[in-house]
Amino acid sequence: MKTLLTNISQLLQAREPSVTLVKGKEMETLPLLNNAWILLNDTVIEDYGTMENLPQLEVNETIDCTGKTVLPTWCDSHTHLVYAGNREQEFVDRIKGKTYQEIAASGGGILNSAKKLQITSEDSLYIQAAKRLEEVMQMGTGAIEIKSGYGLTTEAEIKMLRVARKLGKEYDVAVKTSFLGAHAVPQEFKNNKEGYVELICTEMLPKIVSEKLADYIDVFCEDGYFSVEDTRKILSEGKKYNLQGKIHVNQFNAIGGIAEGVKQEALSVDHLEVLQNKDIEALKGSNTMPVALPSCSYFLSIPYTPGRQIIDAGLPLALATDYNPGSTPSGNMNFVVATACIKMKLTPEEAINAATINGAYAMGLSETHGSITKGKSASLIVTKEIPSYGFIPYAFGSDLIDMVFVNGKRRK
Ligand code: NIG
Ligand code: FE
Numbered sequence: 001m002k003t004l005l006t007n008i009s010q011l012l013q014a015r016e017p018s019v020t021l022v023k024g025k026e027m028e029t030l031p032l033l034n035n036a037w038i039l040l041n042d043t044v045i046e047d048y049g050t051m052e053n054l055p056q057l058e059v060n061e062t063i064d065c066t067g068k069t070v071l072p073t074w075c076d077s078h079t080h081l082v083y084a085g086n087r088e089q090e091f092v093d094r095i096k097g098k099t100y101q102e103i104a105a106s107g108g109g110i111l112n113s114a115k116k117l118q119i120t121s122e123d124s125l126y127i128q129a130a131k132r133l134e135e136v137m138q139m140g141t142g143a144i145e146i147k148s149g150y151g152l153t154t155e156a157e158i159k160m161l162r163v164a165r166k167l168g169k170e171y172d173v174a175v176k177t178s179f180l181g182a183h184a185v186p187q188e189f190k191n192n193k194e195g196y197v198e199l200i201c202t203e204m205l206p207k208i209v210s211e212k213l214a215d216y217i218d219v220f221c222e223d224g225y226f227s228v229e230d231t232r233k234i235l236s237e238g239k240k241y242n243l244q245g246k247i248h249v250n251q252f253n254a255i256g257g258i259a260e261g262v263k264q265e266a267l268s269v270d271h272l273e274v275l276q277n278k279d280i281e282a283l284k285g286s287n288t289m290p291v292a293l294p295s296c297s298y299f300l301s302i303p304y305t306p307g308r309q310i311i312d313a314g315l316p317l318a319l320a321t322d323y324n325p326g327s328t329p330s331g332n333m334n335f336v337v338a339t340a341c342i343k344m345k346l347t348p349e350e351a352i353n354a355a356t357i358n359g360a361y362a363m364g365l366s367e368t369h370g371s372i373t374k375g376k377s378a379s380l381i382v383t384k385e386i387p388s389y390g391f392i393p394y395a396f397g398s399d400l401i402d403m404v405f406v407n408g409k410r411r412k
Contacts, residue, residue: 001408002059003040005382011036012071012198013356013371014048016360020366021289022353023316030349030389038070040378043172043408048372067385068393068402071352073142073382074333075359075370077292080147080180080268080324082129082163083113083135084120087325100300100327101224102254103158105113110184111324113150117160126163133167134179136331137411140404142173142379143370144322145246145363147218149180157181161213172407174377177365178246179205179214182226182234195326197230201237210243215337215364216267217243221257228256234265246362252273262286268278268318268362273297280313284291289362290315293322294339295330307354309342317350319359338396348390378408 011033019325020194022029038048039057090103090112117125127341129146136144146164151157161177168175181200189196210216217238221231235245244267248258254274259282261269270291272279283290310317320339323331333355339350360370368377382403383392403412 001042002035002046002057003038004057004059004062005065006037006062008036008053008070009067010034010040010064010069011038011048011372012069012352012389015357015371015373017367017373017375019184019371021361023360024314026171027311027317027350028347029070030352034153036070038372038380040405040408043374043378045111045378046078046287046371047373047374052206063072065252065382068388069383069386071381071389071407072193072356072369072371073361073404074140074355075143075306075329076141076320076323076333077102077135077145077224077268077318077359077362078143078293078320078322079331080149080322081132081144081331082146082148082160083126083130083150083324083325084125085325086329087112091324096390099174099187104126106186109149109326110150114156114184114186117150117375118156122159124165125159126166129167130170132331133171133173136323136333137173137406138404139371140381141331141333142377142406143360143363143365144173145176145178145216147180148177149218150182152181152184152186154199154207157204158208158211158213161208165213172194172367172409174369176365176406177213177214178216178218179208180218181205182219182230184225191231193378197226197233200234205237207243209243214243218248221255221260222248222251223253223255228260231246231260233256234266235249235261235266239264246270250279260283262288267364270320271296273303275306275309280310280315283315289358290368291318291320292340292364293320293328294343295332295336296322296328297343298339299328299330304343307340311346311350314357315349316353316361317354318351319354320359320362334392334400336395338393343391344398348393351393352389378405
């Protein structure tokens with residue numbers, strides 16, 4: 001099945017396959033072809049160019065994109081999309097004055113979600129998560145990472161990851177999974193965190209690896225959760241099974257987790273709302289991608305990741321949603337891109353690079369996603385008629401998406 005899109009006003013992010021990420025000043029540049037075409041052949045991008053050089057092509061379908069912008073689908077490298085129920089009540093509690101940390105300390109938060117998930121069947125969990133996945137695909141997401149971490153028992157962590165894997169099998173969206181057993185210390189281990197870390201390393205991890213359920217390993221490295229020492233232990237253990245780290249770090253406190261993540265060759269370090277100079281220094285010269293989650297900052301009213309400072313230091317930056325029931329009940333990457341511009345002072349070019357090519361890097365999908373490149377996945381967003389791509393973050397509350405192709409299939 002060949003689909004040709006013609007008269008595209010702006011075709012964004014056409015890059016050579018050798019470009020796997022952009023950093024520092026490079027992030028200011030967003031490749032752009034005016035008056036362009038692109039040819040999709042089943043699941044891959046076959047070719048693209050400008051209209052004056054459009055060859056004679058045998059195609060099944062031609063779509064006129066006059067006035068429209070086409071870009072690669074969003075790469076959401078950090079989500080907790082598999083969860084049970086919601087935490088609407090905690091949202092109201094926070095409105096009335098309780099803090100996120102106070103709610104967590106009184107048995108709410110992650111432990112609340114774990115309680116719900118443990119008593120939810122795998123089938124029900126799948127149905128709930130699939131609905132969310134379909135929604136985010138319609139909002140332009142074509143590749144997504146999904147974490148465990150609301151199970152906190154061997155059985156429930158496995159249940160979550162099986163659901164995530166099944167989503168990857170049933171849908172055309174690319175799915176990567178991360179094992180986040182170290183998301184919170186369960187009630188039963190309240191006075192024995194070491195025992196829980198031991199359980200993660202000696203029971204959960206080997207079982208998850210033997211079922212091939214995880215691509216990465218994650219830890220919530222934070223005061224009151226898991227220390228830098230715990231993080232080192234868990235990431236080192238993961239390495240033995242060839243699982244690279246993608247960690248939650250510096251959300252509320254800078255405790256040295258970024259340097260540890262870099263030392264352990266983590267693929268990404270995520271959150272970074274509270275960042276010190278030594279953290280920036282630790283990232284320099286590494287292959288670790290810093291990832292900002294601005295809709296989490298928005299929802300919790302916590303500081304925004306200093307993305308401007310990260311990019312100005314010559315580093316790359318990726319953007320993701322953090323879609324989860326507690327800190328970010330939204331998987332809308334369009335909002336993330338807009339919020340990065342509005343609150344973190346990224347330019348539209350930087351934000352789009354961060355949400356596409358750098359997002360793909362942050363989940364190991366550089367070879368197939370994140371840019372308009374021959375042979376990469378036919379995963380595209382076609383906007384409605386807009387004056388230029390700058391409208392995507394500028395008109396932040398509007399639905400500007402006309403069509404979404406995910407691995408060649410129309411999702412909107
Ligand atoms: O990335 N920070 C840790 N974990 C999640 C939120 C967990 C929750 O509140 O359910 C996050 O924000
Ligand atoms: Fe998260």
